[in-house]
Amino acid sequence: xxxxxxxxxxxxxxxxxxxxxxxxxxxxxxxxxxxxxxxxxxxxxxxxxxxxxxxxxxxxxxxxxxxxxxxxxxxxxxxxxxxxxxxxxxxxxxxxxxxxxxxxxxxxxxxxxxxxxxxxxxxxxxxxxxxxxxxxxxxxxxxxxxxxxxxxxxxxxxxxxxxxxxxxxxxxxxxxxxxxxxxxxxxxxxxxxxxxxxxxxxxxxxxxxxxxxxxxxxxxxxxxxxxxxxxxxxxxxxxxxxxxxxxxxxxxxxxxxxxxxxxxxxxxxxxx
Amino acid sequence: xxxxxxxxxxxxxxxxxxxxxxxxxxxxxxxxxxxxxxxxxxxxxxxxxxxxxxxxxxxxxxxxxxxxxxxxxxxxxxxxxxxxxxxxxxxxxxxxxxxxxxxxxxxxxxxxxxxxxxxxxxxxxxxxxxxxxxxxxxxxxxxxxxxxxxxxxxxxxxxxxxxxxxxxxxxxxxxxxxxxxxxxxxxxxxxxxxxxxxxxxxxxxxxxxxxxxxxxxxxxxxxxxxxxxxxxxxxxxxxxxxxxxxxxxxxxxxxxxxxxxxxxxxxxxxxx
DNA sequence: CTTAAAGTTTGCAGATATCAAATGCCGCAG
DNA sequence: CTGCGGCATTTGATATCTGCAAACTTTAAG
Numbered sequence: 001x002x003x004x005x006x007x008x009x010x011x012x013x014x015x016x017x018x019x020x021x022x023x024x025x026x027x028x029x030x031x032x033x034x035x036x037x038x039x040x041x042x043x044x045x046x047x048x049x050x051x052x053x054x055x056x057x058x059x060x061x062x063x064x065x066x067x068x069x070x071x072x073x074x075x076x077x078x079x080x081x082x083x084x085x086x087x088x089x090x091x092x093x094x095x096x097x098x099x100x101x102x103x104x105x106x107x108x109x110x111x112x113x114x115x116x117x118x119x120x121x122x123x124x125x126x127x128x129x130x131x132x133x134x135x136x137x138x139x140x141x142x143x144x145x146x147x148x149x150x151x152x153x154x155x156x157x158x159x160x161x162x163x164x165x166x167x168x169x170x171x172x173x174x175x176x177x178x179x180x181x182x183x184x185x186x187x188x189x190x191x192x193x194x195x196x197x198x199x200x201x202x203x204x205x206x207x208x209x210x211x212x213x214x215x216x217x218x219x220x221x222x223x224x225x226x227x228x229x230x231x232x233x234x235x236x237x238x239x240x241x242x243x244x245x246x247x248x249x250x251x252x253x254x255x256x257x258x259x260x261x262x263x264x265x266x267x268x269x270x271x272x
Numbered sequence: 273x274x275x276x277x278x279x280x281x282x283x284x285x286x287x288x289x290x291x292x293x294x295x296x297x298x299x300x301x302x303x304x305x306x307x308x309x310x311x312x313x314x315x316x317x318x319x320x321x322x323x324x325x326x327x328x329x330x331x332x333x334x335x336x337x338x339x340x341x342x343x344x345x346x347x348x349x350x351x352x353x354x355x356x357x358x359x360x361x362x363x364x365x366x367x368x369x370x371x372x373x374x375x376x377x378x379x380x381x382x383x384x385x386x387x388x389x390x391x392x393x394x395x396x397x398x399x400x401x402x403x404x405x406x407x408x409x410x411x412x413x414x415x416x417x418x419x420x421x422x423x424x425x426x427x428x429x430x431x432x433x434x435x436x437x438x439x440x441x442x443x444x445x446x447x448x449x450x451x452x453x454x455x456x457x458x459x460x461x462x463x464x465x466x467x468x469x470x471x472x473x474x475x476x477x478x479x480x481x482x483x484x485x486x487x488x489x490x491x492x493x494x495x496x497x498x499x500x501x502x503x504x505x506x507x508x509x510x511x512x513x514x515x516x517x518x519x520x521x522x523x524x525x526x527x528x529x530x531x532x533x534x535x536x537x538x539x540x541x542x543x544x
Numbered sequence: 545c546t547t548a549a550a551g552t553t554t555g556c557a558g559a560t561a562t563c564a565a566a567t568g569c570c571g572c573a574g
Numbered sequence: 575c576t577g578c579g580g581c582a583t584t585t586g587a588t589a590t591c592t593g594c595a596a597a598c599t600t601t602a603a604g
Contacts, residue, residue: 017583019333021560022294022592027337034356037363042550054593056552061291065299069391073550077360079389079396079419084306085357086397087417088349091309117351119341124351125358145359147351290553293591294561314581326562328583345581 025050029058030077033068038076092117092126094221094230097264099127102232105257106131109250111236113257116155116218118163118230121171122147123156126230133240151177151191152184154206154218155231161198162220162228168195183209203251204231208238215241217250219258224266232258297322301330302339302349310348364389364398366493366502369536371399374504377529378403381522383508385529388427388490390435390502393443394419395428398502405512423449423463424456426478426490427503433470434492434500440467455481475523476503480510487513489522491530496538504530 025048032047033039039047045055059075062068069078089095098115106113106129115127125144130136143153150156150171160168177186185191198204206216218233234254241250297320304319305311311319317327331347334340341350361367370387378385378401387399397416402408422428422443432440449458457463470476478488490505506526513522 023298023333026295061295079391081360082357085354088353
């Protein structure tokens, strides 16, 4: 090797900092298993373009580490991830400060209420509470299984509106605004305007921008020093969320909850 | 090296199948971050007995892969784990077939109800539902954050009782029965007897064996072909769960729920 | 019984983790 | 302002590990 690239065999990763190639590969293996919802050695190795022998070694390792299990010839992600997820949740101040308030919000509104966290420009559902009128939906399965973009949900827009400008620009630059419905905002300029409004009013609306027939109202949760730590939202069918209720009543409720959570965050210290 | 061991530098792993060392290391890094609830590079490398340079490379990689995030100098496990956990949950037939029934059970009894899955001889909480009398407890945090042993919970014993003998022996051989309270069964012979009873009656009791002051009743969930896939349980303070209610009424309720879930498992196909 | 596909093991050569040490980057004390 | 100490980052060199090819075993199918 002509020593041009950094000691590493970095061909794809543009000379970024040095990394452990095997760990990248292992992460890909996990991802393939996730996408395919489990699979055989042959399937996985075909997908990865690595020899069966190699993939076999990776799977042995991942099983041994407890990330993957094998059941009648099929490899699947193990329950360990459920436990780890729970651990991360309980470590997250926003969750500890907010889940009871979100329960309350769901109860008072009768609809779905969500507590949303942000990381790397994506949103993750930290908690979901279902009010009595909220019917079981599959919609949230998808959004809970992978961190989602921020441009097409009420909570996401609420967060985006309160992120420091430089970081916001970075986030927006690094993703396309995928169109989900006819109402999805896909234009950067338009989104920026909306975000300015949201910042002024203190809440965000989602008018069937993510899912047809569903509206949502979201409000940011801010740190004492005005940093966004996440958002709260309520989601309901358009038929139950319109006019006054959509534009006045629900925003007030949601902002109230967000405020309560902010207070909890300031008062209680969740450090162990 | 005298080429005695298999190509690998396996010094600790008794010549088991070949594994990827870096992946093992990465798993250890994740574990250390989990244990310490986040930490700086210096802390982590001290703990691991690897140079800072090396650990730095690992952390770069894990951040890049989305498993770890960095926030003001502290590394933490990322929200990705929450999403992955959710994914695994939704992939699990027992969860899909059981969580509504467990909600129902919690509502009817007013207590905590749990849906438990088993993997590698450990139990994982797949779902928890809180009835109206069940007070918030911290107890479940610990048990939800790491797969637990099976000998000291009602659900665990219910599962253990219905696992094929050879596997049961293997599980019991590979773990000590850690004493949690004065009532914990720590004697293998005694445990075997109890398990025989459980198999006969169809339910398991936990009489302050895991936590002082708490009792529980658990019943196994079986496949069409009699394989255990998990268990259901109800947990309550001893003061609210005694005499008839503990020994007759609650076992019936819990078994009924377990049965309903079995029916759901048979009827519905959850393959995507 | 034959054949094919999937899974497992192994030797080898080249790629790559790991270390030590240099460098850069704070914040703190004087 | 200066120098010190801890932490984070980068780098070159080399012993080690990874990944392939290919043999071998097992399982499923015809």
